[in-house]
């Protein structure tokens with residue numbers, strides 16, 4: 001039986017792995033659907049402390065994995081397909097390879113994925129002007145027009161934030177009223193660099209031939225009319241989907257996010273099952289906050305195992 005299995009290799013899972021490995025727990029780390037997590041899907045990361053020149057997302061995650069392995073973490077490219085949790089008992093996992101695992105403790109750090117539009121040009125131009133993280137990528141688009149898609153608080157927050165960089169920011173929303181809070185709406189309406197394209201969806205992101213975003217073709221949801229608007233970046237802010245389907249019914253969740261009964265700690269409602277990162281955090285969703293959550297999950301798991309005499 002494994003002492004500790006960590007599910008996920010984003011900043012939360014790998015930071016938990018570094019701490020658990022240094023505590024001599026020799027954690028087994030399962031890489032999941034996207035080894036390295038969301039940061040491997042972006043380019044330069046400029047806001048992770050310790051890298052004054054920035055670092056490529058892939059390199060940051062590769063470094064974290066090497067750091068965890070150096071202390072004895074075992075990383076395997078496996079996806080968990082089923083679980084059976086017993087409060088305070090043996091935690092059972094089934095892997096996509098069919099293998100069954102048993103563990104004393106589990107840390108769920110499966111992250112989240114940004115909801116996407118589902119159009120081909122979005123895939124082609126991903127990281128070439130299309131992004132889902134204004135905090136990460138906004139500064140690359142100084143002095144040029146920027147589009148943001150969505151009408152919730154995330155879209156409003158990102159659009160307002162991006163007015164620091166863009167020559168103008170336009171928010172593309174599919175209805176004629178916003179979903180975001182009144183205070184955020186007021187801030188958006190007052191911002192002179194921000195304009196809203198109401199009743200509009202993106203038909204195509206333009207620039208596939210050029211290899212970078214050159215504009216968007218918008219479709220009016222009432223008339224069906226198409227119009228092109230030039231821009232150099234498209235930020236998606238249409239929500240996130242936590243990667244928690246496999247845990248449904250096994251740990252307490254709210255809107256797909258794993259619930260932390262004590263928000264200051266990493267314990268789920270099942271003793272022996274801990275969680276960290278975006279699968280349990282719909283508010284901050286940053287690499288550094290996920291890493292911090294991973295650290296505390298490893299410390300909580302270590303204490304849990306120590307109390308059981310492991």
Ligand code: NAP
Nearest residue numbers: 117150151152153154155157174175179237238239240282
């Ligand atoms: P959200 O509230 O679910 O809003 C998602 C937005 O994206 C909606 O306006 C929705 O349109 C639109 N949308 C969804 N699918 C779409 C598609 N396929 N094409 C075009 N548009 C699409 O998500 P969120 O903004 O990420 O917020 C999530 C939660 O976090 C909310 O509770 C929010 O209040 C909270 N939050 C709070 C803050 C803050 O307080 N500062 C900041 C960020 C988030 P419709 O409106 O037509 O459905």
